[in-house]
Every structure is written in C-alpha cells, then in structure tokens.
Amino acid sequence: MKKIKISRNLLYKALIFVITVSVIVYFMPRDSKFNYQFDIGKPWKYGQLMATFDFPIYKGAEVIEKEQDSLMHHFQPFFNIDKEQGRKALEMLKEDCQGELSLVLPADYIRYVERQLKEIYETGILTTEALDSLQKDSTESIMIVDEKLVNQQRTDGLYSVKTAYKKLLTADTLRYRPGVLQAAGLNNYLMPNLTYDKERSEAARQELLDSYSWASGIVLSGQKIIDRGEIVSEKTYNILISYRQEFIKRSETNGQRRLVLTGQILFVGIFMLCFMLYLDLFRKGYYEHRGGMALLFAGITIYCAITGLMMSQHFMTVYMLPYAMLPIIIRVFLDSRTAFLSLVVTVLICSVSLRYPHEFILLQCVAGLTAIYSLRELSQRSQLFQTAAVVTVAYAATYFAYELMTESDPSKWNAAMYINFIINGVLLLFTYPLLFLVEKTFGFTSNVTLVELSNINTPLLRRMSETVPGTFQHSMQVANLAAAAANAIGGNAQLVRTGALYHDIGKMEQPVFFTENQSGGVNPHKALTYEQSAQVVISHVTNGLKLADKYGLPKVIKDFISTHHGKGVTKYFYISWKNEHPGEETDPAIFTYPGPNPFTKEQAVLMMADSVEAASRSLPEYTEQAIGNLVDKIIDGQLADGFFRECPITFKDIATVKAVFKDKLKTMYHTRISYPELKK
Numbered sequence: 017m018k019k020i021k022i023s024r025n026l027l028y029k030a031l032i033f034v035i036t037v038s039v040i041v042y043f044m045p046r047d048s049k050f051n052y053q054f055d056i057g058k059p060w061k062y063g064q065l066m067a068t069f070d071f072p073i074y075k076g077a078e079v080i081e082k083e084q085d086s087l088m089h090h091f092q093p094f095f096n097i098d099k100e101q102g103r104k105a106l107e108m109l110k111e112d113c114q115g116e117l118s119l120v121l122p123a124d125y126i127r128y129v130e131r132q133l134k135e136i137y138e139t140g141i142l143t144t145e146a147l148d149s150l151q152k153d154s155t156e157s158i159m160i161v162d163e164k165l166v167n168q169q170r171t172d173g174l175y176s177v178k179t180a181y182k183k184l185l186t187a188d189t190l191r192y193r194p195g196v197l198q199a200a201g202l203n204n205y206l207m208p209n210l211t212y213d214k215e216r217s218e219a220a221r222q223e224l225l226d227s228y229s230w231a232s233g234i235v236l237s238g239q240k241i242i243d244r245g246e247i248v249s250e251k252t253y254n255i256l257i258s259y260r261q262e263f264i265k266r267s268e269t270n271g272q273r274r275l276v277l278t279g280q281i282l283f284v285g286i287f288m289l290c291f292m293l294y295l296d297l298f299r300k301g302y303y304e305h306r307g308g309m310a311l312l313f314a315g316i317t318i319y320c321a322i323t324g325l326m327m328s329q330h331f332m333t334v335y336m337l338p339y340a341m342l343p344i345i346i347r348v349f350l351d352s353r354t355a356f357l358s359l360v361v362t363v364l365i366c367s368v369s370l371r372y373p374h375e376f377i378l379l380q381c382v383a384g385l386t387a388i389y390s391l392r393e394l395s396q397r398s399q400l401f402q403t404a405a406v407v408t409v410a411y412a413a414t415y416f417a418y419e420l421m422t423e424s425d426p427s428k429w430n431a432a433m434y435i436n437f438i439i440n441g442v443l444l445l446f447t448y449p450l451l452f453l454v455e456k457t458f459g460f461t462s463n464v465t466l467v468e469l470s471n472i473n474t475p476l477l478r479r480m481s482e483t484v485p486g487t488f489q490h491s492m493q494v495a496n497l498a499a500a501a502a503n504a505i506g507g508n509a510q511l512v513r514t515g516a517l518y519h520d521i522g523k524m525e526q527p528v529f530f531t532e533n534q535s536g537g538v539n540p541h542k543a544l545t546y547e548q549s550a551q552v553v554i555s556h557v558t559n560g561l562k563l564a565d566k567y568g569l570p571k572v573i574k575d576f577i578s579t580h581h582g583k584g585v586t587k588y589f590y591i592s593w594k595n596e597h598p599g600e601e602t603d604p605a606i607f608t609y610p611g612p613n614p615f616t617k618e619q620a621v622l623m624m625a626d627s628v629e630a631a632s633r634s635l636p637e638y639t640e641q642a643i644g645n646l647v648d649k650i651i652d653g654q655l656a657d658g659f660f661r662e663c664p665i666t667f668k669d670i671a672t673v674k675a676v677f678k679d680k681l682k683t684m685y686h687t688r689i690s691y692p693e694l695k696k
Contacts, residue, residue: 037281071258092155094161110130466514499512523560
C-alpha cells in the first residue's frame with residue numbers, strides 16, 4: 017500500500033513538472049539569439065568580437081529608404097497608346113463640321129482644331145487622376161508602347177482631358193471672335209487614349225530595385241569588429257546590426273531551431289526541478305494541498321507565458337506587467353519564503369527572453385522583496401495602496417541607481433521607464449479583486465475574507481446574537497482567548513478568532529437545550545433520556561455545518577465547527593448514564609461527537625479555549641490557584657484523551673497556551689473593590 021502511495025506521489029509530481037515545463041516552453045520565443053546587447057554611444061561590455069564568417073555591412077533603414085526614393089525618381093512606368101481613339105475623335109469632328117458645327121466654327125477654326133487634336137492624341141491623353149499621381153510621385157517621364165515601338169515621353173508634356181481642352185481654346189486668343197471655341201463643345205472630342213501597363217511597369221520596377229545594392233561594404237572572416245571598452249559608433253553599430261542579422265539568418269535552420277528548443281526545455285526544466293526540490297525539502301505539506309500546488313505552478317506558468325507572448329508579439333513592455341502581484345498572492349495564501357522563491361524562478365525564466373536580462377532581474381527581485389515585506393498580512397484595502405506605492409518607489413529608486421552607474425550622461429536617461437513603473441503600480445492594485453477569484457478557484461481563504469466574516473454585523477452573527485445571546489457571548493470570550501493564545505505560539509490569530517465566532521452556530525437550531533441560553537430554571541433535558549440529550553447536544557455540530565453551507569462559509573471555518581469537540585464524549589450524559597446503569601454496556605457512539613480531532617494548531621487552540629471558557633463559568637471562586645488548576649486539568653485531560661495527536665502542536669506550544677489562558681482568565685474574572693456607603 018505504501019509503495020502504491022509513493023508511486024502515485026511520484027506520478028503526480030512528474031505530471032505537474034511536465035505540464036508546467038511544456039506550457040512555459042510553448043510560449044517562449046524561439047527566434048535565434050545574438051547574445052550581445054549594445055547601443056550607439058555606449059561602451060562595448062564584452063570581450064573582443066571577431067567576425068566568424070564573411071558578411072556584408074547592410075545599410076540602415078533610413079539610408080535605404082532615402083536611396084530607394086532617389087532611385088524610384090528615375091523609374092519610368094509603361095503606358096499603352098490607343099491610336100484608334102484619336103482617329104475616332106477626328107472622324108467625329110469631320111462629320112459634325114459638315115452639319116451644325118459648320119455654322120458655329122469658321123473654316124479656318126476647323127482646320128486649327130483638327131491640327132491641334134491630331135497633335136494632342138499623338139502626344140497622349142491621361143485621366144486626370146493618373147496624371148496627378150505621376151506628378152505626385154515626381155515621375156519625370158513615361159514609356160509609351162505603340163505596338164512594337166516604345167517611346168519616351170516627359171510627364172510635363174502629357175495631357176489630361178482638362179489640359180487638352182485648354183490647349184484647344186488658345187485659338188480664341190489668336191482670332192478676332194473670342195468665345196467661339198467654348199461654344200463649340202470641343203470637350204466631346206477629347207478622351208484618354210493612354211492606359212497603364214501594369215505587367216511591364218512592375219517588371220521594370222522590380223528590375224530597378226534588383227539593381228539596388230543593400231550593402232555598403234563587407235567584413236571578412238577573422239576581422240576585428242570591436243573590443244572591450246570601445247564606444248559603439250554609428251558605423252560600428254551598423255556592422256554589429258549586420259552581423260546579428262546575418263547570424264540569425266544562418267542559424268534559422270531546422271537543426272538550429274531544435275537546438276534552441278532543447279535548450280529552452282533544459283533551462284526551464286532545471287529551474288522548475290529546483291523549485292520542486294525546495295517544496296519537497298521545506299514545504300512538503302503543500303503537495304497534499306492540491307489548491308496550493310495549483311496556485312504556485314499556475315502563477316509561475318501564467319507570468320512566463322504572458323512574458324513570452326509580449327516579447328514574441330512586441331506588445332507593450334514587460335516593465336508594465338506587475339510581477340510583484342505573484343509573490344503578494346502567494347504570501348497572502350501560503351508563506352513568504354515560497355513567495356520569494358516563486359518570484360525568483362519566474363523572473364529567471366522570463367529573463368532569457370529579454371534584451372537586458374540583468375537589469376530585469378535586479379528590478380523585479382527588489383520590487384518583489386519590497387512587496388512581500390510591506391504586505392506581510394493583508395486585512396485592509398488601504399494596505400494594498402501602500403504596497404503599490406512602495407513597490408513603485410522601489411522600482412524607480414533601483415532603476416535610478418542603475419542608471420547612475422551605467423550612464424554618465426543625464427540626457428540619455430530613460431524617462432519612459434518611470435512611466436512604466438507608475439503603470440505597474442496602478443495594475444498592482446488589481447491584486448485585491450483578484451484575491452477573491454483565487455480564493456474561489458483554488459479553495460483558499462484570505463485574511464481579508466476572515467476579517468469580513470468576523471464582523472459581528474454579518475447576517476449569521478447578528479442572528480446568533482439575537483437568538484442565542486448566551487452562546488454568542490461565550491463565542492466572543494472564546495475568540496479572545498484563542499486569538500491571544502494563537503498569537504503567542506505563532507499561529508494565525510485572525511483565523512482562530514473567526515473560527516471561534518462561528519464554532520457554535522449550530523446551537524441556534526435548539527437554543528434552550530444549552531445551559532448558557534436557559535432562563536427561569538427551565539431545563540428541557542429533564543424530559544429526555546440521557547441518550548436523547550446527548551444526541552441533541554451532539555447535533556449542534558452537524559446543524560452548524562448545515563448552517564455554514566447555507567451561508568457559504570469557507571471550508572477552514574467549517575473545520576473549526578467539526579473539530580472543536582473532536583471525537584470527544586458528552587461526558588455529563590455518558591457518566592450520568594453509567595452511574596444509573598452500573599455493570600451495563602451501551603454503544604459509546606451514541607454519546608460521541610462525529611469529529612474529526614483537530615489537525616491544525618489553530619483548531620487545537622480553539623478546542624482548548626472552548627472547554628476552558630465553558631468550565632470557568634462553574635468555578636465557585638476565581639482565585640489564581642483555582643483558575644490555574646482548572647486550565648491544567650482540562651488541557652491535560654484533552655492531551656490524555658489523544659485529541660492533539662493529529663495536529664502539529666508541541667508540548668512547548670501547549671505550555672504557552674496554558675499560561676496565556678491563566679493570565680487572560682484572571683483578567684476576565686478579576687474581583688472589584690466594593691464601594692463604601694455614605695454614612696448619614
């Protein structure tokens with residue numbers, strides 16, 4: 017059986033490992049990397065760099081754009097001329113001149129128009145849009161295709177319908193009758209006869225671009241590019257960019273991609289294995305908490321995946337992403353050490369995708385530590401605002417110090433980074449609503465929720481104070497006792513306080529059967545058998561769990577309800593039955609609570625506080641000795657009954673709890689001096 021359990025645990029861990037590594041690697045960018053970072057005007061931080069192969073020095077983007085624009089200025093697009101269009105226009109003019117047009121235009125005007133039309137059509141007419149486009153592109157000339165002949169024509173000599181019409185009208189300035197040609201409707205004889213030849217033009221354009229040289233020189237294999245400490249000039253920068261471009265081009269093969277993928281799997285796998293070893297050595301209990309494991313590995317995976325996507329898609333900057341949110345959430349629900357190690361693993365995995373990994377690691381580790389320290393216990397919304405402000409200042413201060421060390425010229429400091437830090441701080445505020453989602457998804461209960469539940473104005477506690485005031489007062493006293501004891505032994509005081517307020521809510525179903533709610537000396541147990549009375553008292557646990565389900569209380573609170581009596585016996589009824597039936601046997605289960613026994617420190621503290629507070633009400637006198645004897649007797653009895661065997665509480669913790677209870681009870685039941693009467 018033990019071997020089967022070990023095998024299941026190994027399979028469970030292996031499954032988590034494989035899924036996490038696979039998802040993270042899937043989202044990591046797999047572009048080949050040139051492992052040097054450099055900028056113009058900054059010193060080369062590495063050793064001497066030698067070219068390992070011949071490569072061209074590529075021109076910069078601005079130079080390429082400028083030279084190509086200059087080259088395209090000489091580009092001559094091709095247009096086909098339609099001679100038939102000109103013949104049709106002249107024939108139409110001749111036909112019209114034999115009719116009504118002869119009455120408008122004199123013979124010498126008609127001959128002039130014929131000559132001008134013939135000249136215009138031979139030159140070529142374009143659409144207005146086509147001519148405007150050519151002029152906009154600064155095209156000096158075009159190539160006109162006339163069947164098998166190709167002629168060059170300057171763009172400024174071409175006509176549009178509009179300019180051709182103006183050309184015809186110039187005759188009015190030469191003759192004695194102005195306005196004659198305008199009245200003749202000569203625009204009817206003007207139609208575009210040049211059409212764009214896309215196929216020839218594109219071929220000519222491509223041929224022109226193919227002749228363009230993309231390089232301004234060449235670097236030979238073995239040639240020195242730059243040495244340590246040298247300032248990266250603009251020329252050297254272009255050489256380095258060219259080297260990187262050629263390096264990536266040469267390495268983008270299937271074999272190289274497989275090597276990159278293998279490296280990423282090994283890299284991520286090593287860090288995730290280290291993280292799992294930490295959990296196995298120092299936080300073994302987390303493997304039993306499925307929600308805790310899911311939160312840890314889901315948090316790391318999500319941040320690594322988002323970083324990978326942002327880098328591969330060039331979306332925003334990673335410095336806007338609130339990495340400090342991850343350790344805050346883990347700190348709130350788990351612990352500080354695990355929160356910090358989770359952050360370190362996440363940041364180290366993400367850093368390999370970035371251009372400046374050292375700067376990124378430095379900033380994120382400082383911000384994460386600051387967030388963990390400033391939010392050791394989240395119970396109010398205002399705390400998160402303070403943490404966001406402190407984290408933003410930590411980012412800014414660290415980056416400012418880094419810039420002072422690496423950049424001596426203040427004019428080159430990156431002011432945009434500080435804007436990113438402010439946005440990061442604002443996004444960090446979304447941790448508060450996200451906590452609710454994490455609670456519901458992974459089955460946690462945060463201190464914020466506990467504080468909200470401990471408000472006595474909640475519907476359930478308000479109902480309790482009205483229907484069972486005695487039980488409500490008892491719960492309040494138990495909460496104070498248990499919280500003080502939990503604080504003393506390093507437990508979660510807020511958790512045990514909230515659990516104490518709700519541990520007896522089941523008594524609301526049958527309040528008169530519990531002595532603290534009885535008045536007038538009426539005791540309904542007198543009408544019941546001991547077995548029936550025991551079942552009524554025991555039912556306050558099951559009734560409490562039903563009410564907890566009805567009001568949506570979290571599981572950690574329901575655990576306090578079910579464990580505050582553990583698997584104890586209702587001793588009053590059991591002993592009374594034994595005294596009345598000497599020598600007879602009964603089923604002990606009738607008088608036994610369903611349990612289970614406490615399995616956390618906080619549950620053990622509540623069990624002790626509940627029993628001690630209830631018993632203290634029956635003390636005849638509240639002396640130091642009487643209180644001390646009572647506390648020792650009750651807690652030692654619980655120890656002897658084995659109630660604390662399943663929870664991680666030590667004898668030292670129990671001794672501390674006893675001391676706290678004695679001190680608190682003496683304060684609660686201190687005697688007052690009697691005030692003297694005024695003598696008459």
